[in-house]
Amino acid sequence: MAHVTVTVNNASYTLACDDGEEAHLGVLAKRFDKRVAEIKKDARNASDTQLLLMAGLLLEDELDAAELADEDKFALLLENAARRMEDIAARLG
Numbered sequence: 001m002a003h004v005t006v007t008v009n010n011a012s013y014t015l016a017c018d019d020g021e022e023a024h025l026g027v028l029a030k031r032f033d034k035r036v037a038e039i040k041k042d043a044r045n046a047s048d049t050q051l052l053l054m055a056g057l058l059l060e061d062e063l064d065a066a067e068l069a070d071e072d073k074f075a076l077l078l079e080n081a082a083r084r085m086e087d088i089a090a091r092l093g
C-alpha cells in the first residue's frame with residue numbers, strides 16, 4: 001500500500017492508495033482543490049468543512065446528472081433500435 005500527500009484548501013493530507021495510483025490520486029486532488037477554490041470565491045465566510053462539503057455535494061450532483069444523461073441516451077438508443085426492427089419486420093411481412 002502506497003501513501004501520497006495531497007493539498008486541498010492549503011491543508012496537507014496523507015492518504016493511502018494502491019501501489020501505482022499515487023499520480024492519479026494527485027491529479028484528482030488538484031482538480032478537487034481547484035473546485036474548492038472556485039467555491040471559496042463565492043462563499044468567503046464558509047468554514048473549511050463547509051467548503052469541502054459543498055464541493056463534494058456539487059460533484060455528486062454532477063455525477064447524478066451524468067448518470068441520468070447516460071440512462072436517457074440508452075433509452076433513446078433502445079427506442080431507435082426497436083423502431084428500426086419494426087420497420088424491417090413490416091417490410092418483410
